[in-house]
Amino acid sequence: MKLTPKGMRDIGPEDMFIREEAIGRIRQTFQSFGYRPLETPAMEYLETLRAKAGPEVDKQIFVIDGGEYGLRFDLTVPLARYASATDAPKPFKRYAIDVVWRKEEPQRGRFREFYQADVDIVGSLSMRCESELLTIASAICGAFGFPERRILLNNRKILDGIASKLGIGGDAKGEVFRVLDKLDKIGEAEVEKLLGEIVGNEKTGELLSIIRAKGDNRSRLALAAKYSEEGARELGEILALCDFVVEVDLFLVRGLGYYTGPVFEIKLSEGIGTVMAGGRYDGLLGIYGQDAPAVGISVGIERLVTLLAEQKKAILKKTDSRVFVACAKPEFYPYAAQVAAEFRKAGIACETDLNERSLRKQFEYANSLAIPFAAIVGEREKKDKSVTLRDMSGGKEEVLPIQDAISRLLGR
Amino acid sequence: MKLTPKGMRDIGPEDMFIREEAIGRIRQTFQSFGYRPLETPAMEYLETLRAKAGPEVDKQIFVIDGGEYGLRFDLTVPLARYASATDAPKPFKRYAIDVVWRKEEPQRGRFREFYQADVDIVGSLSMRCESELLTIASAICGAFGFPERRILLNNRKILDGIASKLGIGGDAKGEVFRVLDKLDKIGEAEVEKLLGEIVGNEKTGELLSIIRAKGDNRSRLALAAKYSEEGARELGEILALCDFVVEVDLFLVRGLGYYTGPVFEIKLSEGIGTVMAGGRYDGLLGIYGQDAPAVGISVGIERLVTLLAEQKKAILKKTDSRVFVACAKPEFYPYAAQVAAEFRKAGIACETDLNERSLRKQFEYANSLAIPFAAIVGEREKKDKSVTLRDMSGGKEEVLPIQDAISRLLGR
The missing domain is CATH 3.30.930.10 (Bira Bifunctional Protein; Domain 2)
Known part of the structure; x- marks a missing residue:
């Protein structure tokens, strides 16, 4: 099948x-x-x-x-x-x-x-x-314990401003953006080649000189402001409110056609690539009904x-069960079920033997799921309302009243 | 759209x-x-x-x-x-x-x-x-706080045994079971009529006299054992292990054709109907690969x-937010964001004003989501590292250092 x-x-x-x-x-x-x-x-x-x-x-x-x-x-x-x-x-x-x-x-x-x-x-x-x-x-x-990350920020308004200043419009603009968006996959040299095919070498040179400009956020925003004052101002506002490092990256496009303002991308390290991304899409809701501005991250x-x-x-675990209630003999199963119910009442996830197997087989099962403890019940335990608590890693065993076993399992 | x-x-x-x-x-x-x-x-x-x-x-x-x-x-x-x-x-x-x-x-x-x-x-x-x-x-x-429930139990083996004793086999058996399964929907009179059309009035009478027999679980199982000793014994074993009320109901079929053993159904009250159901289907896995017995409940x-x-x-709630951090004036938003971060660090879900609105509008928003508290920040609060904590139901306000506001919100 x-x-x-x-x-x-x-x-x-x-x-x-x-x-x-x-x-x-x-x-x-x-x-x-x-x-x-x-x-x-x-x-x-x-x-x-x-x-x-x-x-x-x-x-x-x-x-x-x-x-x-x-x-x-x-x-x-x-x-x-x-x-x-x-x-x-x-x-x-x-x-x-x-x-x-x-x-x-x-x-x-x-x-x-x-x-x-x-x-x-x-x-x-x-x-x-x-x-x-x-x-x-x-x-x-x-x-997630990933302190090493890069948060990249750009604005579609800036990209639009650059394209418009360079006289790149219509279908060519969309194509240019799609090529820029492939930077991570194909590398800068290939991007340059493909852009040349779309808008010619001169415009490609100008475009790349702008979006590749060296410098810190401040100088990049100053450059960006020449193409879209509003776009640069918006990014400045965002940066002022972030008390962590955010990099203005004029190369950043984010593929989706519906973005209208700031776009962003979070990378964990050069090799691993983008783990989060998003942007503003103020025009999208209008397609479906009442328009409203919107922005999101995925x-x-x-x-x-x-x-x-x-x-x-x-x-890394194989089960939630903290303890396996093991039956020395099948006839003690009702008591085992009762012990398991007490454990669960105390918030301890546990299970019992559903296969009427030998004690050895029960331990094998518990070990296969890395269940840390076994609570063994037999004649004596049933009589005393106790269990024999076994540490499955060391094999140490101790006879304890149910409530004491619970305390032990809860780490008290 | x-x-x-x-x-x-x-x-x-x-x-x-x-x-x-x-x-x-x-x-x-x-x-x-x-x-x-x-x-x-x-x-x-x-x-x-x-x-x-x-x-x-x-x-x-x-x-x-x-x-x-x-x-x-x-x-x-x-x-x-x-x-x-x-x-x-x-x-x-x-x-x-x-x-x-x-x-x-x-x-x-x-x-x-x-x-x-x-x-x-x-x-x-x-x-x-x-x-x-x-x-x-x-x-x-x-x-779920539903102590009033009925747990009904039957065994396909018993139903099969009855059908076989009455000489109901082949397609007729499947049809009979499908009719019995509709009891809740169509009522006993209609069931009787439909059964009559399939197997005749005599067999219908016999069949119904068995599965409708009055009496407690013990007497029903004794009756059932005449048709399937194994089926009755299995139900007896289940009952012995349940420390809550379970009713043997020989009328219970559970529609699905693949059940092979015990079947069960949990109803919350006559009117509301079945909320859980299941049974044993020992033959199903074999269709897909390695066979194994199986039983489940949905x-x-x-x-x-x-x-x-x-x-x-x-x-019943509209949001997880416990407190809305409100800005007296837009210029205090960075401090509001900082307060919100402190709250979150303490495990308190909260939000701030994302629309640069007036204090009145901010309160309206907080009330529309029934957020119980507002923490208002302005010039004085920013200077003192405090907030004005407002109980949104009574309107009572108190100026508190951030940490004291946290203690208050955590109910300490």
Whole structure:
């Protein structure tokens, strides 16, 4: 029988524990800033998805039942659809941590079904929003124990200003941005070559001299202001509100066509690449209903999960069970079940023998899941309302009344 | 622009908080018994789904991209596919709380996309499994504050035994079971009529006289043993291990064709109907790979969420934010952001003004989300590293150093 569909996978218990820890940390950060949860259907009307998807994304949509619906390819379209119709207080600050689907060619570490974790703010034009989103990004890096990160910031208005000054408009502008966006993948030399093919060598030289200009944020913003005063001012406002390092990077585009203002990207190190990215998209909601300004950031959970696992920064476990209640003989199972119930009442996750196996087999099972303790019950234990608590790593055993065993397991 | 697909819906923040609480309680119960999480793709190969789906379910499958894949209609098929190939220690105890999709005609309270919460045990023939699953069901009723519940238990082996004694076999047997399964929907009189059409009035009379027999569990099991000694003995074993009321109900079928042993159903009250159900399906895994015995129970989250909301048994809230940090004037926003950061560091979810609004407008926003406190900052507060803490319900205000405000908010 066939296994999982192409580019998709099962996530077994051990990987789930890491994933849940990652998602838990991200959710907790989102909540601490007052973002509110929203869940939307997995599928949307195809026309809802297509209203935003560019031609690149369009062919990646999984189409359902002949074509009326498609699976969502991101969490921004459903948010825009919802927020353009909601009467929730503004700003509407929402988070969503959920699955999206894209029919891409599967690659190493790239799947057709994956999680995204998004926060978005609908209903505010203030740059306070951008600074809050970068603060959240910074907090998530901290929560994951990744202090080494680069937060890059640019503004579409500046890029637009440069393009317009250089006389790059229409289709050429879109193409130029798409090429710039590929910098990480293809490198600067290739970018230069491709730009030359689109706008000629002279304009390419001018463009690159601007966006590659050396210097600190201040000098880059001064340069940027020549092309878009508003764009540079907005970035200055954001920087003033961030008490951590943010780098103005005039090379940064962010692929999506719908961004209208500041865009940002967080990289963990040169090699690992982007783990979070976002920007302002003030025009998008209007497509779906009532227009409103909006800005958001998306956290790449899959990459963070992989990192957590590789760097062993998550708690690696096979089960929540802290103790296995073992039966010396099958007839003591009712007492074992009773002991397990007492443990659970005290908040201790535990399990008993469901297979009527020998004590040796029960220990083998407990060890296979790395359950740290066994509580063995037999005739004496049943009579005394006690258990023989066994440390599965050292093999040390001690007969204890149930309540004392609970205290021991709780580390009191 | 169109909204959500037919029979599907957005779940806004207020409803999400209730839902998360329900899911959290269920997950916590599953974990306390040592069940381990498994997540599988939303879609499966269509042939994987069809291997289990009866003709009723088949037409409810959402088909993807021309027919290679379909969206899962339950969590049992993916479990069976996974568990028939895994080398995880046995018993493999897994839980899954996830979305499933069925293209049914939408009705009140019935959706085409909904959650299920399942626990299953793969790899044990012992009736300890059934008793553990019923214990979990009972614990979940307790965790939701629903002490009034009926736990009904039957065994497919008994039903098979009765059918065989009465000479009801082949297609007629399946039809008879399907009619019995509709008891809750159509009532006893209609069941009797339909059965008569299938097997004649005489056999219908005999059949009903058996499964409707009055008496306690003991007398019902004694009667059942005449048709399947093994089936009755299994139920006896389960009952002996349950320290709560379980009713043997020979009328209980549970619709699914793949059940092979004990089946069970938990009802909250006559009116509300079934909130959990399950049974043993020892033959299913063999369809997908390596065979193994299996038994599971499914919790109807949607119904529990509705009940929690109706009975106001969940914490009803609009946001996690405990305090809104308000700016007397825009120039104090950097200090407001700093105060908010201190609050978050202390574990207090909070938010600030992202719209550069007047104090009155800020209060309106905080009130619209029922945020209980405001921490107002202005010139004096900034100078003193303090806040003016305002109780939003009574309007009482007090100037406090940040740390004292934190203590107050934490209820110390």
